[in-house]
Amino acid sequence: MTTPLLNDLIKALTALPGIGPKSAQRIAFNLLERNRDAARRLSKVLDEAMTRIGQCTLCRTFSEAPLCQLCASTNRDPAVLCVVETPVDVLSIEQSASFRGRYYVLMGRLSPIDGITPETLGLPALERRLAEGEVKEMIVATGTTMEGEATAHYLRQMARRAGVTPTRIAYGVPVGGELEYVDGTTLSHAISSRREY
Amino acid sequence: MTTPLLNDLIKALTALPGIGPKSAQRIAFNLLERNRDAARRLSKVLDEAMTRIGQCTLCRTFSEAPLCQLCASTNRDPAVLCVVETPVDVLSIEQSASFRGRYYVLMGRLSPIDGITPETLGLPALERRLAEGEVKEMIVATGTTMEGEATAHYLRQMARRAGVTPTRIAYGVPVGGELEYVDGTTLSHAISSRREY
Structure with a gap:
């Protein structure tokens, strides 16, 4: 009993x-x-956003300009590059105000079965960037899914080849989290990744 | 760090x-x-929906045509008119498949404090329609808020003046609901509205 146009809108x-x-x-x-x-x-x-928002030519995140704000900024440390899966990851890290380096956004994670190859993720361009020598450390912040880990593994080898130090962000019990409510996988990861203090 | 356009979109x-x-x-x-x-x-x-969807000239519900599907239909009983607050109420009643009459949509409820008068709700037009004599019963399905009840009261007087039987849908314990989980107001209403069986 709704009108055809109203049905279209709901759909x-x-x-x-x-x-x-x-x-x-x-x-x-x-x-x-x-x-x-x-x-x-x-x-x-x-409509405007879908048409005008493209990708930064350097870091691949969403941007209307050829270069995104972060890549264009002169206030960021070019020696540390953080690799993330999606633009929203950049936002999350920026909101934590804990990082002053630059980013590289994969827009996905390696999954050959789904046709997502190193080329899809812009890894050849990343390798060329590492070869330029300006980047000293590459922080890999891909997820802990199987594909995320495979991507991290691939990135580590790439960094080693270029003489760049690969690091991985820490995964473990959330700060303020009670052990009682943490899932078993996270907890076993937290235990196996323990460090002396 | 999002782009201006992306910020606009989120907002x-x-x-x-x-x-x-x-x-x-x-x-x-x-x-x-x-x-x-x-x-x-x-x-x-x-954009199309916001521009093209107007109101039915007869029952005031949303419609692209001057007359909505229900008012244009010849399969509905013109002797019973159900008055509801919003177009989505029509949808709910139609989905229950329990009513074969016609509707009148107030698009709100009486609230003089907020400037919502009988004129805002199209009540003069409704009164003229009742005066035509085709409607025999008017089912009032406005809500149980204070404004909904005030509207129902106003509608009852209007129906009486026109010689139309005013009825109110039943409010009480939902079918299949357990008394334990029904709020006190509903329960006290259900008890005071009890009927012999």
């Missing part, structure tokens, strides 16, 4: 991650009832 | 009900990473 809204048919319906009615201006604004910026 | 997404800044960020990155086509489709249909 299009379910393309958003985490939005099911019920939420989409609620959002559609809410926008029509009292938020038409905001919805039009969203429509405009959505 | 525009928080206009959606139930989407906070964190979800908006996740949605924005997800769309950019692997759903640009769906996002463009959403942008298009969003």
Whole structure:
């Protein structure tokens, strides 16, 4: 009994991650009832963002300009390069304010079965960058999935070949976390990665 | 460290009900990473829907045509009119497949403090419709909030003046609900609205 256009809208809204048919319906009615201006604004910026946001030519993160803000900045240490899987990882690390080096964004992780090869992830370009000699340490912050670990392994070999020190961020019990609530895999990793203090 | 346009997108997404800044960020990155086509489709249909969806001239629900599907249908009983607060209420009742009459959608509930008067809710038009004599029963399905009850009270008087039987949908313990989990207000309403059987 909804109109054809309203049905289209509800269907299009379910393309958003985490939005099911019920939420989409609620959002559609809410926008029509009292938020038409905001919805039009969203429509405009959505189209603009999808069209104009490309990738940084140096680090591959999302950027409207050829060079992203971080790569263009002169305040960042060029000797330390942090390799992450996605642009949102960059955001998370920046929000922790714990890193002043530069980034390289893979936009995925090695998975030959899915056709994701070193070329897909821009690894040849990364290797050329390491060969230039400016980078001294490469921090690998890929995930702990099987593909993330395989990618980390590949990156380590690449760094060694270029004479760059490869490091891996620490995985373990979250700070403030109680052992009781930590899953077994994390805990066994935390124990096997223990260090003298 | 996000781009200006990406910031705009995240901000525009928080206009959606139930989407906070964190979800908006996740949605924005997800769309950019692997759903640009769906996002463009959403942008298009969003703008179209906000511009083209108006209200049915007869029952005031959302409609692209002057008359909505339900008002245009000849299969509905014109003697029973169900008054609801919002278009989504129509949808809910239709999905329950328990009603074959027609609807009237108030698009709100009486609240003089907020400037929502009988005129805002189209009640003069409803009164004229009742006066035509085709409607025999008016089912009032406004909510149980104070404003919903005030609206129901106003509608009952209107129906009485026009010689139409006013009825109110039943409020009480949900079917299949256990008394243990029903809130006190609902339970006391269910007890005071008890009927012989």
